[in-house]
Amino acid sequence: MMNWLPENVSTYGTDMDAVMHSIWNIVFVWFLLAEAVLFYFLIRYRKKKGQRAKYKTGNSLKEMSWVLIPAAIVLMFDLGIDFYQNPVWKKVKIDIPQDPDLVVKIEGQQFVWNMTYPGLDNKFGTIDDFKTTSQLYVPINKKVVFELSSKDVIHSFWVPNLRLKQDAVPGRVIKGWFEAVKNGTYSIGCAELCGSGHGMMRGQLHVLSDKEYQDWVYKKTPKKAKKALEAAADSQQENSHE
Amino acid sequence: MSKKQSFLTKYIFSQDHKVVGVQYMILGLLMALVGGYLAYVFRYQLAYPNQSIPGYGVLEADKYNSAVTMHGTIMVFWVAMPILLSGFGNYLLPLMVGAKDMAFPKLNMLSFWVFFVSALTLISSFFVPEGAVGGGWTTYPPLMANPGFTGVGWGAPLWILAVALEFASMLMSGINFLTTTITMRAKGMTFFRMPLFVWMANVASLIFMFSVGPLIAGALMLLADQLFAVGFFLPEKGGDPLLFQHLFWFFGHPEVYVLLLPALGIVAEIITVFSRKSIFGYKMIIYSVLVAGVLSFLVWAHHQFVSGIDPRIAAPFGLTTILISVPFAITMFAYIASLWGGQVRFSTAMLFAISMIVEFLLGGVTGILNGATASDIYMHDTYFVVAHFHYTLFPIVFLTSFAGIYFWFPKIFGRFMNETWGKIHFWITAISANFVFLPLFFVGIAGNHRRIYDPSLFEHLKDFQYLHVISTIGLFVLIGAQVPFILNFFISMFKGKKATENPWEANTLEWQAPSPPGHGNFITDPVVHRWPYDYSLENTEKDWCPQTEAI
Numbered sequence: 001m002m003n004w005l006p007e008n009v010s011t012y013g014t015d016m017d018a019v020m021h022s023i024w025n026i027v028f029v030w031f032l033l034a035e036a037v038l039f040y041f042l043i044r045y046r047k048k049k050g051q052r053a054k055y056k057t058g059n060s061l062k063e064m065s066w067v068l069i070p071a072a073i074v075l076m077f078d079l080g081i082d083f084y085q086n087p088v089w090k091k092v093k094i095d096i097p098q099d100p101d102l103v104v105k106i107e108g109q110q111f112v113w114n115m116t117y118p119g120l121d122n123k124f125g126t127i128d129d130f131k132t133t134s135q136l137y138v139p140i141n142k143k144v145v146f147e148l149s150s151k152d153v154i155h156s157f158w159v160p161n162l163r164l165k166q167d168a169v170p171g172r173v174i175k176g177w178f179e180a181v182k183n184g185t186y187s188i189g190c191a192e193l194c195g196s197g198h199g200m201m202r203g204q205l206h207v208l209s210d211k212e213y214q215d216w217v218y219k220k221t222p223k224k225a226k227k228a229l230e231a232a233a234d235s236q237q238e239n240s241h242e
Numbered sequence: 243m244s245k246k247q248s249f250l251t252k253y254i255f256s257q258d259h260k261v262v263g264v265q266y267m268i269l270g271l272l273m274a275l276v277g278g279y280l281a282y283v284f285r286y287q288l289a290y291p292n293q294s295i296p297g298y299g300v301l302e303a304d305k306y307n308s309a310v311t312m313h314g315t316i317m318v319f320w321v322a323m324p325i326l327l328s329g330f331g332n333y334l335l336p337l338m339v340g341a342k343d344m345a346f347p348k349l350n351m352l353s354f355w356v357f358f359v360s361a362l363t364l365i366s367s368f369f370v371p372e373g374a375v376g377g378g379w380t381t382y383p384p385l386m387a388n389p390g391f392t393g394v395g396w397g398a399p400l401w402i403l404a405v406a407l408e409f410a411s412m413l414m415s416g417i418n419f420l421t422t423t424i425t426m427r428a429k430g431m432t433f434f435r436m437p438l439f440v441w442m443a444n445v446a447s448l449i450f451m452f453s454v455g456p457l458i459a460g461a462l463m464l465l466a467d468q469l470f471a472v473g474f475f476l477p478e479k480g481g482d483p484l485l486f487q488h489l490f491w492f493f494g495h496p497e498v499y500v501l502l503l504p505a506l507g508i509v510a511e512i513i514t515v516f517s518r519k520s521i522f523g524y525k526m527i528i529y530s531v532l533v534a535g536v537l538s539f540l541v542w543a544h545h546q547f548v549s550g551i552d553p554r555i556a557a558p559f560g561l562t563t564i565l566i567s568v569p570f571a572i573t574m575f576a577y578i579a580s581l582w583g584g585q586v587r588f589s590t591a592m593l594f595a596i597s598m599i600v601e602f603l604l605g606g607v608t609g610i611l612n613g614a615t616a617s618d619i620y621m622h623d624t625y626f627v628v629a630h631f632h633y634t635l636f637p638i639v640f641l642t643s644f645a646g647i648y649f650w651f652p653k654i655f656g657r658f659m660n661e662t663w664g665k666i667h668f669w670i671t672a673i674s675a676n677f678v679f680l681p682l683f684f685v686g687i688a689g690n691h692r693r694i695y696d697p698s699l700f701e702h703l704k705d706f707q708y709l710h711v712i713s714t715i716g717l718f719v720l721i722g723a724q725v726p727f728i729l730n731f732f733i734s735m736f737k738g739k740k741a742t743e744n745p746w747e748a749n750t751l752e753w754q755a756p757s758p759p760g761h762g763n764f765i766t767d768p769v770v771h772r773w774p775y776d777y778s779l780e781n782t783e784k785d786w787c788p789q790t791e792a793i
Contacts, residue, residue, distance in 0.1 A: 020617045038599065053777060064523050082560060153385040161702070191691040
C-alpha cells in the first residue's frame with residue numbers, strides 16, 4: 001500500500017517512509033486477522049436447522065481473556081509503534097539544525113508562497129536579499145532551514161516528495177528544515193484550506209547542484225546589490241593589503 | 243393521555259418520545275439527501291474537472307469550498323447526530339428502560355423543533371448573498387474570522403447560528419436521556435440490566451455535554467470576530483488563530499465518539515438477536531467505553547500536530563491517541579466473539595450490522611497512521627485522512643442507521659420492510675461504498691491533499707485522476723442504491739407485512755410493547771427480572787428469554 005508514496009527526496013523522508021511501511025504492515029495484518037475470524041464465525045456459525053446457539057456470556061475472567069489477551073497484544077504493538085516512531089518526529093520537527101547551510105523565509109499569502117533569500121552574503125536584511133514567488137530553489141545535500149509565516153490566513157507548506165508539511169500561521173514564525181538528496185523539480189501545495197484559490201496555490205521546489213545553485217543566486221541578486229557588494233569586497237581587499 | 247389528539251398534536255407538535263424520535267430520523271434522512279447531493283456535486287468536479295455537472299452546472303472554486311464545507315457540516319451535525327443519537331435514542335431509550343415516556347416530554351418536543359429551525363437556518367445559508375460558508379467544517383480562523391478572507395457574507399454567521407441551535411437541541415435531548423435513564427427505569431431494571439444501547443446513548447450524551455462548552459465559547463468568539471472584528475483569533479489585534487483549533491477539537495474529537503457509541507449500541511442489539519447469542523463481555527464493553535470516553539478528552543491535539551503548536555507537545559497526544567485504540571479493540575473483539583457458537587440469521591438488519599463491523603475495522607486501523615506523529619506529518623490533510631474517517635463514519639452513520647431502521651421498523655410502524663429489496667439495497671450499498679472510499683486511501687498516499695477542487699492541476703497527481711473517477715462512479719451507484727430503500731421505506735409504512743409484537747424473538751423491553759406502541763408505551767408496567775442477553779439459555783425450550791420473564 002505504501003508503495004503508492006511518491007518518490008522520497010529528503011534525508012528524513014527515508015525514516016518516515018520506514019515508519020509508514022511498518023505501521024501499515026502491522027495494522028493491516030491485524031485488520032486481516034480480525035476480518036478472517038469474523039468471516040470464519042459467520043460461515044461456521046450460520047443458522048442450521050435443529051441446532052441451537054451456545055450460551056456464553058463472556059463475563060468470567062477466563063472467557064474475557066479471549067478478548068483481553070489479543071487486546072493486550074494490540075496495546076504492546078501500540079506502544080511499540082509509538083516508541084519506534086517518536087524519534088522520527090523529533091528528528092523532523094524538534095531537532096532543527098543549528099548550523100544550516102541556507103536559511104529561507106517562506107511566507108504564505110492567498111494564494112502564493114513568497115520566498116525570501118539572504119542572497120550572496122547569506123544574511124537577511126542586507127541589500128542583496130531577493131524574493132521569488134512560489135518557486136523554491138535549494139542546493140542538493142545541504143541543510144535548509146525555513147522560517148515559515150503567513151500574511152493572512154492559515155496555509156500549510158506541503159512538499160510531498162520531501163515528506164514535509166507544516167502549517168503557516170499568521171502572527172507566528174515557525175521554523176522547520178529539510179535536506180534534499182536528489183536533483184529535480186517537485187510539487188509544492190497548500191494543505192490547509194485557505195480560501196477560494198486554495199486548490200490553485202501551487203509552487204515548485206527546484207533541487208539544484210551546488211554550482212547551479214550558486215549561479216542561480218548570482219543571477220537573481222539585484223545588479224545594484226552586486227555592484228555594492230563587489231565594491232565592498234574590493235575595499236576590504238585594499239584594506240587588508242595595507 | 244386520554245384526551246383525543248388531533249393530527250397536529252399527534253404527529254407534528256407531539257410530545258410522544260416515539261414521534262419525536264421518528265421526526266428526528268426522517269429529518270436526518272432528508273438532510274442526508276442534501277449532504278449526498280453535495281457529495282455528488284463535488285465528486286463530479288473531482289472526477290471531471292470544470293465540466294458542467296448535471297443537476298448543478300459548472301462548479302466554481304469558491305462554491306466547491308462551500309460544497310465540501312456544507313457536506314461535512316450536514317453529515318456530522320444534521321444527519322449523524324439526529325439519526326443515531328436523537329432519533330434512535332428518543333425512540334428506544336424510554337422503551338428499553340421500561341418508561342412511559344421521556345422525563346420531560348415538552349422539552350423533548352422543544353428540542354426537535356429547535357433542531358428543525360437549526361436545519362432551516364443552515365439550509366437558508368445556501369440562498370443568502372455569496373452563498374453558504376466555505377471555510378471547511380472546522381471553520382478555522384482567520385479565514386472564517388475576517389470576511390475579507392472568506393468571500394462569505396451572511397453564510398458564516400448563519401453557520402454559527404445554525405450550529406448553536408443544533409447544540410441547544412442536542413443538550414435538551416441529552417438532559418432527557420440522562421434524567422429518564424436515572425429516574426424512570428422500570429422495576430427491576432438495574433443499571434447493569436440495561437441494554438448496551440441505553441448505556442451507549444447515555445455515555446455519548448455525557449461526552450457531548452462535557453465537551454460542547456469550549457466549542458460554544460469558541461463559536462461565540464468567532465462570531466464576535468466576524469461581526470465586530472473583535473480579534474480573538476486575529477493576530478494583528480493580539481489574538482491567536484490556534485486558540486480556536488484547541489476549542490474546536492476539544493469538542494471535535496469527543497464528538498467522534500458521540501457518534502460511534504450509539505452506533506455500537508445499535509449493532510450490539512442486532513448482532514445478539516440474529517446470532518441468538520449473548521453479547522460477549524457485557525461489563526467489559528461498558529467499562530471499555532467509559533475508559534474511552536475519558537480518554538477522548540485527552541486526544542484533541544492530534545488534529546494539530548503540524549498546526550504550529552510546540553512540537554514537544556505532540557508526543558503525549560500521540561500516545562493517548564494510540565492508546566484509545568485499545569478500548570475500541572476490546573469492543574470490536576467482543577462483538578466478533580459474540581458470534582462464536584451462534585446461529586447467525588442473515589436478515590437485512592443483520593447484514594447491515596455485520597457490514598458496519600467489517601468496514602469500520604479498516605477505518606479503525608488506518609487511524610493509527612494518523613495518530614502516530616511521524617506518519618501524520620505526511621498523512622495530515624491528505625485524502626488518506628478523508629478515506630480513514632469515511633471508513634469510520636460511513637459505517638457508523640449509514641450502515642448502522644440502515645441496520646437499525648430495518649430492525650426496528652416493525653416496532654415503529656407495525657409493519658416489516660421488504661426483505662428482498664432490503665438485501666438488494668444492502669449489497670449495492672455495502673459494496674459500492676468501498677469503490678467510493680478505497681481509492682481515496684491511494685490518492686492520499688500518493689500525495690493528494692484535501693479540499694483542492696482540481697487535483698489534476700498538480701504534476702504529482704496527474705497520473706492518479708482515474709482513482710477519482712472510480713470513486714465518483716462508486717458514488718453514483720451508492721446514491722442510486724438508496725432509491726429502493728426510500729421506496730421500500732414509504733411503501734412498507736402502509737403496505738408492508740404486518741408485524742407482531744416481538745417478530746425477531748428479542749429480549750429487550752421494547753419488544754414487549756405493542757407494534758407500534760401507543761402513547762404510554764406498555765399495556766402493563768413491565769417488571770424486569772434479568773439482563774437483556776439471555777439468548778439460547780440451556781434447558782429452556784425457546785431460544786430467547788425476555789427481560790420480563792421471571793427466573
